[in-house]
Amino acid sequence: MKALHFGAGNIGRGFIGLILSRAGYNVMFSDVNQELVKALQQRGQYTVELANESKDTETVTGVSAIDGTQLETVAQNVAEADLVTTAVGVGILKHIAPGIAKGLEARLNTGLVQKPLHIIACENAIGASTQLKEHVYALLEEPVRALADQYVYFPDSAVDRIVPIQHHEDSLHVQVEPFYEWVVDRSQLAPAFLPIEGVLYVDDLEPYIERKLFTVNTGHCCAAYIGYVNGYDTIQKAIADEKVKSLVYGALQETGEVLVKRFGFNPEDHQQYISKILGRFVNPHLTDEVTRVGRSPLRKLSPNDRLVRPALQAYEYGMETTNLARGMAAACKFDVSDDPEAAELQDLIKQKGIAAALSHYTSMDEQHPVLKQAVEHYHQM
Numbered sequence: 001m002k003a004l005h006f007g008a009g010n011i012g013r014g015f016i017g018l019i020l021s022r023a024g025y026n027v028m029f030s031d032v033n034q035e036l037v038k039a040l041q042q043r044g045q046y047t048v049e050l051a052n053e054s055k056d057t058e059t060v061t062g063v064s065a066i067d068g069t070q071l072e073t074v075a076q077n078v079a080e081a082d083l084v085t086t087a088v089g090v091g092i093l094k095h096i097a098p099g100i101a102k103g104l105e106a107r108l109n110t111g112l113v114q115k116p117l118h119i120i121a122c123e124n125a126i127g128a129s130t131q132l133k134e135h136v137y138a139l140l141e142e143p144v145r146a147l148a149d150q151y152v153y154f155p156d157s158a159v160d161r162i163v164p165i166q167h168h169e170d171s172l173h174v175q176v177e178p179f180y181e182w183v184v185d186r187s188q189l190a191p192a193f194l195p196i197e198g199v200l201y202v203d204d205l206e207p208y209i210e211r212k213l214f215t216v217n218t219g220h221c222c223a224a225y226i227g228y229v230n231g232y233d234t235i236q237k238a239i240a241d242e243k244v245k246s247l248v249y250g251a252l253q254e255t256g257e258v259l260v261k262r263f264g265f266n267p268e269d270h271q272q273y274i275s276k277i278l279g280r281f282v283n284p285h286l287t288d289e290v291t292r293v294g295r296s297p298l299r300k301l302s303p304n305d306r307l308v309r310p311a312l313q314a315y316e317y318g319m320e321t322t323n324l325a326r327g328m329a330a331a332c333k334f335d336v337s338d339d340p341e342a343a344e345l346q347d348l349i350k351q352k353g354i355a356a357a358l359s360h361y362t363s364m365d366e367q368h369p370v371l372k373q374a375v376e377h378y379h380q381m
């Protein structure tokens with residue numbers, strides 16, 4: 001079985017590639033980073049090390065790579081694949097859509113490969129596979145789209161594993177936290193889908209993706225932004241500061257109240273989930289930079305993402321939002337010049353002021369109480 005995976009980065013190699021390989025797939029990576037592509041082609045394997053006391057290491061074999069800038073090659077690999085997955089960043093999905101669309105055309109028009117194909121976007125976003133489907137469908141002619149409706153499936157998924165930026169002599173080696181969770185929406189699969197070992201299939205993904213995004217990712221980004229404001233360079237150092245830790249904890253209490261109300265989670269179980277997540281953030285075997293965890297602040301401030309969506313839900317329910325608003329304010333202080341989104345945010349704040357900038361990226365009205373709360377925190381920081 002052959003899987004084509006877009007993005008041979010940290011999650012690509014350290015999580016999805018590893019799970020697929022264990023499940024019996026030969027993994028072909030598609031990436032635009034030529035050094036990565038060359039190294040994977042030459043070596044055909046790489047190592048994954050767990051961030052634990054004994055540094056358990058596994059070799060992933062039978063892998064290769066293609067140059068993601070070569071449309072024809074990408075399309076040919078899509079046409080031949082038994083499974084397609086991605087971990088490129090949700091904003092990059094539109095850029096891989098042309099290769100997928102061309103591959104589907106080839107696959108479906110020849111009539112040779114009319115067996116079902118699953119395309120799973122493993123990105124930190126709600127409905128990422130559905131978003132990818134929209135990008136791909138926009139490029140398909142009607143007859144191919146009709147065939148795709150019959151033979152191509154885009155199940156949404158939630159992926160959870162902390163994989164920091166890697167600093168090893170071996171450019172393919174990747175260190176990952178021991179924990180992982182890959183959840184896929186069963187209701188969006190082909191009837192005869194062969195389950196991938198290591199993946200959890202659920203009938204309703206919404207509670208899983210929202211619990212993950214609004215606990216792991218909300219907590220992590222608050223630790224990054226508040227840590228950054230307080231002068232820390234890593235998540236581990238930031239959370240060692242009780243003041244930062246209690247603000248992160250506060251944000252997770254706010255999202256937690258919303259999640260418990262929306263999905264009927266047992267409140268005690270949810271508190272345990274929060275504690276487990278905070279424990280993962282401070283794994284002493286990992287060094288995770290605040291600039292990585294805070295990366296792409298515009299995405300993280302967008303209306304459906306980890307700060308604004310739970311804050312607006314909390315506001316609608318009449319619940320507390322101050323720590324989430326503080327997280328938004330700290331995101332606006334994230335002045336990291338080599339992060340293009342941070343640079344754009346800082347420019348707009350300089351040009352239009354904090355309230356207008358925050359309103360622009362969050363889609364909240366400048367008079368919205370949550371936005372006003374964030375602005376107040378911003379001025380106090």
Ligand SMILES: NC(=O)C1=CN([C@@H]2O[C@H](COP(=O)(O)OP(=O)(O)OC[C@H]3O[C@@H](n4cnc5c(N)ncnc54)[C@H](O)[C@@H]3O)[C@@H](O)[C@H]2O)C=CC1
Nearest residue numbers: 007009010011030031032068087088089090123124162163
């Ligand atoms: N690193 C982590 O701890 C986690 C990350 N995620 C999500 O996984 C996704 C990937 O994140 P990371 O692996 O950390 O990022 P990364 O930056 O390490 O990997 C992304 C890879 O995609 C490649 N890429 C960019 N444009 C491409 C294109 N057009 N075609 C093919 N490849 C392309 C890049 O060259 C890079 O190798 C993101 O959506 C992230 O939110 C989800 C859970 C955990």
Ligand SMILES: O=P(O)(O)OC[C@H]1O[C@](O)(CO)[C@@H](O)[C@@H]1O
Nearest residue numbers: 124159160161162163216220293
């Ligand atoms: O690109 P993003 O959304 O910051 O993704 C990385 C985040 O996802 C996580 O891996 C959680 O699964 C965190 O390590 C990290 O904060």
